[in-house]
Amino acid sequence: MSLISLVNKFSRASTNVLNKKNFFETIKILLASTIIILVCTSFLQAAKKDKDKKDCKYCEKYETLEDWPESERPTAFIYEEFDYPEGMFTKKQNDSKKKQAAAGLKVYQRFVKNKGSLNKYQHLMIRDMAYFEALFNEMLNDKKANVETLEGLKKGREAMRMSLQISPKAKTSEAVLKFWATGKMLKVTWQQNKKKKKKSKIDPEIAERAAVLSDLKTQIATAKVNAQRAATIEAQKKIAEAK
Helix, strand or coil: CCHHHHHHHHHHHCCCCCCHHHHHHHHHHHHHHHHHHHHHHHHHHHHHHCCCCCCCCCCCCCCEHHHCCHHHCCHHHCCCCCCCCCCCCCCCCCCHHHHHHHHHHHHHHHHHHCHHHCCCCHHHHHHHHHHHHHHHHHHCCCCCCEHHHHHHHHHHHHHHHHHHCCCCCCCHHHHHHHHHHHHHHHHHHHHHHHHCCCCCCCCHHHHHHHHHHHHHHHHHHCCCCCCCCCCCHHHHHHHHHHC
16 A cells, blocks of 8 residues: 555544644654655665765774774764663563664564555554664674764664654664654554544545645655665665674
């Protein structure tokens, strides 16, 4: 099912599920997802134009984190130790290496292997952005992590953060909690919409929402490129190296 079809379905079922505030919050997320797609597309196009030129600032000087003293790194490249949301990792995934591997697998499965279902399951896409944050963070705790790869992941992370208007300077813990909580909220909405099969009579409120969604269709229809493909190119390299 395309994103446009999902939007249409959402508008029909929204009356008994969401109040106006939550409805427009969801609209903001849909628009932000479009922004991610466009930004990531630009990354992919730039990469195709010049494959040989390294698109990074620090990788010319440092190859791995082991070569890059923590005292000389920007805050964004310093590992943050914190407790991840309950249920994000299992009890057996109890160290940095295991968390990195688990997060990398989640990123691969969501944004690479199942990239075709991103529009259909946006609640899972938002939730799994938390795993992208975790992957980047746990790699910062790995001395062998490639600096060029990290710089590429950082760009993807910033593009994803735009979806919830999270500052690029925000701590990883803050971003993880917002992605995780928003994903859970959208999952509840998705489940409620799935159960509602009967069409409701059109009233002024639904008509107003339909008008808003109609204005969005043109913007969303142009965003057919995989939302996270470009953002996860470097993640794929890291996963491939780990195998």
